[in-house]
Amino acid sequence: MSEIFAKGLVCPLDKNNVDTDQIIPKQFLTSVSRDGFAEALFFDWRYLADGSANPEFVLNEPQYQGASVLLTRANFGCGSSREHAPWAIQQYGFNVVIAESFADIFFNNSINNGMLLISLSAANIDFLFNRCKQGPQQWHIDLANQEILLGNNAAIGFSIDADIKQRLLSGLDFIGASETFSPQIDQYEARRRAAQPWLG
Incomplete structure (x- = not known):
């Protein structure tokens, strides 16, 4: 198993409180x-009223085409609980989002869809945005060792729940993780049927 969970171009979305209505507007649900x-991702920001691409929105800038790591700020994914938000982010090509904080429901939906969300301090987020101002960034996300490898021997560590880490490294959602206990479940059911056959 590779230690590198993801690697790629970073897109800096310098906004706080990006809600799920902005991530994917209601008309696409x-x-x-x-x-x-x-x-549909960030539709109202990406496109002008005539349907053309908004040249002032970061995802439309040429240097960020093909980005797979999204850098943003605090309270990302707030608002309604729509699971379409992580779907849109992933289908666009992002598999990692780095922010100061995430809304709880968005966080859980994202993790269960196999997307890595990394929370960092405000100071570290500022540091990463400043690196992006120096030019396009290519980062490696070493999930096994919990580090963002920035190049030139620079790295930032991050914390993650051990269970979430293992599920992402194994490529398992909640159901898949539960199925890894199938032998124990089968043994329990066999014992229960033997002890209480009237329960079926």
Whole structure:
């Protein structure tokens, strides 16, 4: 298993309190499919009224095309609990979001969809934004060792719950993690049926 969970170009979205309505507006929530949300990501910021790309929005800037790491600020993913928000972020191409903090429901939805969310102090977030001002950044996310490798031997450590870390490294969601206990569950059920056959 590789220690590097993700690597790639960083896109700096310098905003606090980005809510799920901004991540994916309500008009895109009618689909029953989990696909096709990439174009809706940050729709009201990415596009002008005539449907053309907004040249002043960071995702449309040429140097950030193909970015896979999103850097932002505090309380990312606040607002309603729509799971479409992490779907849109992932389908656009991001597999890591780094911020000072995340809304709880957005955090859990993202982790369960296999996306890594990293919380850092405000000082470290400022440091990373300042690095982005120096030019496009390519970072490696070493989840096993809990480090963001910035290049030139620079790194920032991060904390993560041990259970979440293991699930992401194993590529498991909540159901998949539960299924790893199938032998123990089967043994328990066998014992229960033997002791209480009338329960079925």
